[in-house]
Amino acid sequence: MARHPDNITVLPSPxxxxxxxxxxxxxxxxxxxxxxxxMPNRANPLGFQYQVTHFSxxxxxxxxxxxxAGNRPRRSGDVSKYVGKMKAKAWAGxxxxxxxxxxxxxxxxxxRMEAGALSGTGITTLAAFGIDDAAxxxxxxxxxxxxxxxxxxxxxxxxxxxxxxAGVLAAATRWVAILEGNMDRGFxxxxxxxLAAYDKLNTTTLRDCVKAARIYNSEAHNDGxxxxxxxxxxxxxxxxxxxxxxxxxxxxMVNPKRPRAVGALHDRLCRVRQANAGRVHEDLIRSLxxxxxxxxxxxxGKVVRRSRGLIWSPGQKVPQMM
Numbered sequence: 140m141a142r143h144p145d146n147i148t149v150l151p152s153p154x155x156x157x158x159x160x161x162x163x164x165x166x167x168x169x170x171x172x173x174x175x176x177x178m179p180n181r182a183n184p185l186g187f188q189y190q191v192t193h194f195s196x197x198x199x200x201x202x203x204x205x206x207x208a209g210n211r212p213r214r215s216g217d218v219s220k221y222v223g224k225m226k227a228k229a230w231a232g233x234x235x236x237x238x239x240x241x242x243x244x245x246x247x248x249x250x251r252m253e254a255g256a257l258s259g260t261g262i263t264t265l266a267a268f269g270i271d272d273a274a275x276x277x278x279x280x281x282x283x284x285x286x287x288x289x290x291x292x293x294x295x296x297x298x299x300x301x302x303x304x305a306g307v308l309a310a311a312t313r314w315v316a317i318l319e320g321n322m323d324r325g326f327x328x329x330x331x332x333x334l335a336a337y338d339k340l341n342t343t344t345l346r347d348c349v350k351a352a353r354i355y356n357s358e359a360h361n362d363g364x365x366x367x368x369x370x371x372x373x374x375x376x377x378x379x380x381x382x383x384x385x386x387x388x389x390x391x392m393v394n395p396k397r398p399r400a401v402g403a404l405h406d407r408l409c410r411v412r413q414a415n416a417g418r419v420h421e422d423l424i425r426s427l428x429x430x431x432x433x434x435x436x437x438x439x440g441k442v443v444r445r446s447r448g449l450i451w452s453p454g455q456k457v458p459q460m461m
Contacts, residue, residue, distance in 0.1 A: 157171055157174060157175060157178070158171070158190065159171045159172065159192055159193065161195040165197055168195075168198050169198075169201070172243055175188045175239075175268035175269065176188075176239050176240070176241050176242065176243045176268045176269045177241060178268075178269065180269075186269065187267050187268060187269040187270055187271075188269055189265065189266065190266060191263065191264070191265055191266070192263070192264065192265075192266040193262070193263040194237070194252065194255055194266075196256050196258070196259045197256075198261070199252045199253065199255035199256035199262065202245050202252055203245075203249065203252055203253050206243060206244050207244075207245050207249055214250065217250045218250050218253050221251060221258075222257045222258045225258035225260045225262070226260070230260075230262075235251075235264070236248065236264070236265045236267045237251065237252065237264050237266045238270050239267065239269065240269070240270050241269050241270070241271070246270060251264065304346075307349045307352065307367045307371060308337070308345065308349055309333060310366065310368025310369070310371075311348065311349055311367075311368040311369075311371040311375065312333055312336050312345070313333065313336070313368070314369050314371075314373075315336075315375055315376060316336050317425070318372055318373070318429075318460060319376065321336075324421060324422065324425070324457075344375060348372075348374040348375040348378070349368075351374060351393070352365075352367040352368070352370035352374065353367050355367075355370055355389075356370070363397075363404070363409040363412075365404070365408070365424065365428055366424070369425065370428070373429070373431075373460070374388070377432055380460060380461070381436060384435050387435055388401070388432065388435045391435075399434075399435075400431045400434035400435060400449075401431065403434075404427055404428070404430075404449060407427055408424070408427065411423065420453070422453070422457055423451060423453070425457060426455070426457050427449050427451060429457070429458045429459065429460050430450075431449065432460050433458065433460065436460075
């Protein structure tokens with residue numbers, strides 16, 4: 140037996156780590172996940188537990204069905220690719236982690252988890268349990284997780300959004316900040332900045348404007364439409380400036396005949412896109428959108444004739460909404 144100096148304290152051997160045993164009932168496996176998520180790891184400066192874990196196919200399916208609320212929208216193409224590799228036994232661990240927050244909610248790795256369920260093989264992976272909520276919005280920043288993804292996660296607990304709606308909400312939030320003068324057009328906000336800007340808005344009204352803009356885009360000719368995010372932002376900003384004008388503008392936007400200044404905007408964008416291989420500079424499209432609003436604000440949209448269209452050239456000052 141080894142001898143130790145009197146001033147050395149011999150620590151007892153650590154107890155076996157708490158792990159998920161696929162042979163136990165599903166309820167016990169879930170209990171282990173919840174316990175790990177709430178158990179601080181004093182050996183890890185970041186505080187969360189992590190270990191290589193096997194998630195059985197039934198557990199993968201249960202987690203997708205019950206603990207995946209608030210994650211970003213799933214991409215079926217990625218899932219199908221992963222399922223094929225798992226069935227062919229060609230799946231290789233990359234070191235990427237499956238992440239759970241402190242409430243036991245799956246926050247990263249849903250595509251791998253769903254593939255583990257559909258393939259019937261389950262998945263063995265490095266897993267992190269008890270990730271701080273504040274870290275969720277920055278997962279994969281600059282690589283995969285877009286502002287729309289972050290916004291989708293951020294608001295899912297309040298009301299569900301589709302991936303397309305979340306993407307338009309993110310664009311609309313940025314455009315509202317630009318139209319209100321709180322953000323320069325060339326500034327690209329981080330996910331945290333985007334979420335902070337979104338929370339300052341009347342989110343119910345913004346989401347209504349996004350729905351209206353998506354209807355407009357489903358009706359308008361592709362070459363002549365405003366991007367949905369900008370269209371929603373103009374409506375949102377317009378409602379705060381003069382609600383009757385905003386309602387008149389929206390009525391013409393969703394009218395397939397595209398009357399008055401909306402028709403002039405449509406014609407102008409068609410010409411610009413056709414002349415520039417489909418590309419339109421943001422300053423130009425913003426200026427045309429604002430000119431269209433101002434036309435409605437001044438005289439119910441009747442002051443712009445379709446034969447002349449809207450006029451703005453690079454180098455000119457971008458107008459402001461009246």
